[in-house]
Amino acid sequence: MRKSFVTAGAVVLGVALVAVTVASGGAAATAASPSCRGDGITVAALASGCAVSSGTVVLPDGRRFAVPPSGTTVAALPVAASGAVDPGDVSVTNTGRSGVAVRIDDRWAGAPAAVRLERAALQQRTATTRATAGAATSATSASAPSSCSNKTYTRTGFRWGSRVDWRYNATGQKGTGSVTAIRAGSDAWTGALATCGKKVTSTAADRYLGTTTQASGVTATGGCGTSSGTSVAAWGSLRAGTLAVTCVWSRSGVAVEVDQRYTTAAAWSATTTCSGTKFDLRGVATHEWGHAYGLGHTAQNSGLVMKPASTTCETGQRTLGLGDLMGIDALY
């Protein structure tokens, strides 16, 4: 979790805003730096403070992100196959004149002024927790949850202020029933929820609008391309070891689009029961929709839906654990 910005946040924000005003006339030389243009902008180049309005940022690990419009954050939120390296959650925020801030898990990089602004803003967003009245009501869960002993959750810094309207692109899908499994992954977080002897009502909501031929904004590197204005779940190539990636675009902490890509390279099960060495699509989709609604990763040993890696036929990931329930309740 983010630490030590609680008291400093407001002060840093004030200082940074002054700096933006002062720099508006004199930063042209920095903004024009050629290293901050084109399709190979490095994080090191962003550290110069350059303002960027187009092009592609390339992380040291090779993931690529189309520079979002000024005032927009794009986050790439993966789930890895167990045993593979967790590439980490990434957020790229374009602050406009203060440049671009990059966060990989809890590590920050990019333009220093943008990092200060975004850190302070993120602290404010994630510090506000909705009252959890009614969270302790007893209930019986339908199936064995992933973990009822771990209360942890993290927040990526955005939430939806409205229902998530989304579509499904079946091109390349691994088996019929895939969309049903992906829809169930979303439903795990919405409405009346019961797990671990507790029940809450989540105001997170979505509406499935049917199929589309439109592409998902998630790219084969596991990064995010440009926002299309339509939320799409789809299939495609991802790097070895990555099962799925969710990209979310948000403005000032309010999500505006979510795209998902499930890898065509893995063996998947989209049926009620899972057997063999296949990955359970519904369980992985539940994790990815947790990201879509604004939750980040917990520790792998938390046993929660939001841990970063999945094993084959991990059907327990279909059911929220205690921390997952508390996280969605805090957000919605």
Ligand SMILES: [Zn+2]
């Ligand atoms: Zn994840």
